[in-house]
Amino acid sequence: AQTVTQSQPEMSVQEAETVTLSCTYDTSESNYYLFWYKQPPSRQMILVIRQEAYKQQNATENRFSVNFQKAAKSFSLKISDSQLGDTAMYFCAFMTSIYNQGGKLIFGQGTELSVKP
Amino acid sequence: GAVVSQHPSRVICKSGTSVKIECRSLDFQATTMFWYRQFPKQSLMLMATSNEGSKATYEQGVEKDKFLINHASLTLSTLTVTSAHPEDSSFYICSARSTGGPGTNTGELFFGEGSRLTVL
Numbered sequence: 001a002q003t004v005t006q007s008q009p010e011m012s013v014q015e016a017e018t019v020t021l022s023c024t025y026d027t028s029e030s031n032y033y034l035f036w037y038k039q040p041p042s043r044q045m046i047l048v049i050r051q052e053a054y055k056q057q058n059a060t061e062n063r064f065s066v067n068f069q070k071a072a073k074s075f076s077l078k079i080s081d082s083q084l085g086d087t088a089m090y091f092c093a094f095m096t097s098i099y100n101q102g103g104k105l106i107f108g109q110g111t112e113l114s115v116k117p
Numbered sequence: 118g119a120v121v122s123q124h125p126s127r128v129i130c131k132s133g134t135s136v137k138i139e140c141r142s143l144d145f146q147a148t149t150m151f152w153y154r155q156f157p158k159q160s161l162m163l164m165a166t167s168n169e170g171s172k173a174t175y176e177q178g179v180e181k182d183k184f185l186i187n188h189a190s191l192t193l194s195t196l197t198v199t200s201a202h203p204e205d206s207s208f209y210i211c212s213a214r215s216t217g218g219p220g221t222n223t224g225e226l227f228f229g230e231g232s233r234l235t236v237l
Contacts, residue, residue: 035225043155043208045228091160095226102149102174103214105226107160 006108021077023092033095040088123229140211146191147213155208167194201236
């Protein structure tokens with residue numbers, strides 16, 4: 001069974017600084033997707049960034065980038081130039097194969113990020 | 118963009134009654150929808166996978182008779198909490214996978230706004 005581990009329950013960062021959230025996962029699959037989701041106080045899940053396992057190049061979306069280390073099964077999220085609006089719970093997620101297990105999304109425990117002015 | 122709507126967003130019910138939560142994909146067809154449960158300050162726990170026209174697949178430990186899932190059309194899945202008790206109080210979130218539409222080639226799921234259930 002796949003597992004996703006986020007070892008940082010809480011983190012804080014000063015506005016405009018950079019912060020890195022860590023995530024590790026365990027799987028025997030070779031093709032899969034990895035995601036970072038943001039959940040603000042409204043509880044709406046917002047996709048931050050995605051990574052296909054077969055792509056070696058790390059995904060980037062504006063101020064958000066990932067460090068994907070497939071062999072180490074590590075998928076960290078870097079937020080540059082942190083903004084107050086980045087304050088939220090961040091979840092790392094692994095998607096199983098659609099053809100094997102229906103493409104289930106397995107979430108890590110979450111990291112609560114606070115951006116301080 | 119792809120929109121998933123849940124209704125109701127909040128519901129309060131008495132212990133022993135049943136509550137139905139709807140999850141609709143508004144601008145795309147979804148053969149597969151997922152139901153999650155989330156306690157405060159905790160992660161999303163997958164309850165079941167809902168496939169249009171067939172029985173739902175429940176995760177280990179989830180009571181099938183308590184959490185009834187129906188996916189009767191390509192745009193609607195429902196979760197019914199039967200004989201609800203206070204311990205069923207939680208935040209329930211659905212997500213949907215598009216069929217041939219947005220996110221098809223990227224594996225992206227689209228999430229509803231969530232439904233907060235309070236059982237008195």
